[in-house]
Amino acid sequence: MVSGVEPKPKLAIFDFTDCEGCEVALVSLREKLLDLAGEIEIVNWRLAQRRADEGPYDVVLIEGTPITQEEIDTLKFLREQTKILVGLGSCATLAGIPGIIDKESRGFWYKKIYGEKYKPRGIDALPLTAYVKVNYLIHGCPVEKKEVVRVMEELLAGKAPKPRGYSVCFECKLAGNPCRLLAKKICLGPITQGGCGAICISGGSPCYGCFGLRDSAQIDNLLHTLYKFSDSPEVEQYFSMFLKKTPEYARLFKRPRVKNGKT
Amino acid sequence: MEKPEFITKIEGHGALHFNWQKNKVWLEVAEGERLFEGMVVGRPATDLYWITPRICGVCPIAHNLAALKCVENTLGLKISDSTVLLRKLLLDAQMIQSHVLHLYFLVAPDYLGLDSGLEIIQTHPVYFQQALELKRVSDLIADMVGGRGIHPTATAAGGFHKVPSTEQLRGLRDEAEKMLAAAEGCVHLFSSLNYPEVKADFSLFSQANGKTYEVYDMKFITSNKKLKARSVGFEKVIDEEIKPYSTAKFGYHEGKGMMVGALARLALQGKLLKGRAKEFFKTADIDFQNPYHNNLAQAIETYHFVQEANGILEKLIENGVDSKATELPKEYKPKRASRGVGMVEAPRGGLYYEIEVDTQGLITHCNIITPTVQNLSSMEETAQVVLNQIKGQSKEKIQELLEMLIRAYDPCITCSVH
Incomplete structure (x- = not known):
């Protein structure tokens, strides 16, 4: 994409409803961000600058879940404005943590948290792909800095980035962690895309699959193992952390609703 | 309402609206509702401190710690001296990260006449290096210590x-020593800026314990208007109001x-500072009625x-x-249904959690x-004060001053809508 005299590719960064942790991770790249900023032109980034050029853009990074009508409209508009659209972080790529709330239970919680008179703005927490075609998904809650750099460099070199061809287990072994499954602890590592470096498990926390399902994930085999030492509600609690709005979750756990607003 | 133009260089989507005829200003918060307080209900108490740091990527550690304290308080868990020190x-670290990000990347460009924090590397390379070092x-x-800075894994x-x-x-100590010089540079830079002159008679609130300059181990909520209430009774001190134009209360x-x-x-706690921080505080001559001085603070x-x-x-x-x-309980279930609270001072001020848990350890x-x-309430009121006090300026200039005012508060809109 870049050669001698050609103008630098125009990058715009937008955020929908989310925690902005993935943008903070971008800032934490420090010198590396400046290197990237030398190869590209950041023409729109609300968090970091006043400059806010209109499109068209070469690359648009979107962080967050399109949860309000304005965000959904903006997403569709941005899709037309850019050659390459990249989802940044699990809120954008999977609906992530905001996706824990089902569309049907939102009404109950609006009333409980905001009162009867409140006019809500949020419709449903869904991934970007529920509305538009996305060229690449950089998963993670938050994103792994090395993965962001890899994807950006590959895009700048004109390549189409691909997800890692291995699961979290591979990196977890490299990190020297004892296997959670062998210790009879629930783990979604075997069915989750690598790239995170098994950072959660290394810290002592579980893997909830924020990097998304890997290609040809053997979900049923994993469930077979998990049900040897845990029950369905426990397993669901893990799957519902980041994967609740995936088709696989619906296949495994969707059941008739109960009335109290919780599903 | 017209389509909002979001204030740049703040965390999240907030917009200032003006009615120039009536000389009125109000703050719209348009971030979508994520409903965290609903999200955690029905889940184990131990999910609280995994989920709620995701309220805010700028101060996830503050949320993590407040949630941990809340769960421990609810389940009656004791923690060791080293745990307290490590937390x-x-x-x-959270305070430094958050303040530095805000000061250098979001605020400094206003005062140095730049568009973006990334430009400081060319115009003020020494200060920029110090910012990078602190970060x-x-x-x-x-x-x-946390396993990961954004959304901790080891706590x-x-x-x-x-x-x-x-x-x-x-x-870590060898590295942390290097921050001392950089932080001194930070004090010098932000002492040298020309802050707009505004006088607002606002109420300042902080938690405190009266013994040390404290942000973790809180006992009271105090104010410059003579309030002294127990931190655990925060719900009696803070009334949350719902506005039709805002997804944040x-x-x-x-x-x-x-x-x-x-x-x-x-x-409220400045007199408890020690060492060089105390000297810097004394010489800084902070005006506690000028909201722009929050950045100096x-x-x-x-x-x-x-x-x-x-x-x-x-x-x-x-x-x-x-x-x-590292000796953790085997089970996280209370003997009977329990309620508990947890609070810290986060970078932007008091952060309060309250949960109820059933005998299965599930949040109810x-x-x-x-x-x-x-802060939103004070921001809106002070914006009105600035609008009233500043005369003879163009609309653009006033708008700019008000955006700087909002930035001075360092609002975290994502936190405010949770």
């Missing part, structure tokens, strides 16, 4: 899954706006937290981390009040 170290080392501490109710080795702590105390954060903490606090982090690291290296820090109720919810 205080984490919170120091680098505070990130390092957060990563090493748990009752202690830590993992703690750094003495060798790692020594390495606005926090009031007895019908008036509240300002929380660095300026409020210095006003953040710079002085940055020095204080750097100083404190160094002290804690020394102590941990000297005494070693006790083995109790959750309430969270974030600092920016409290």
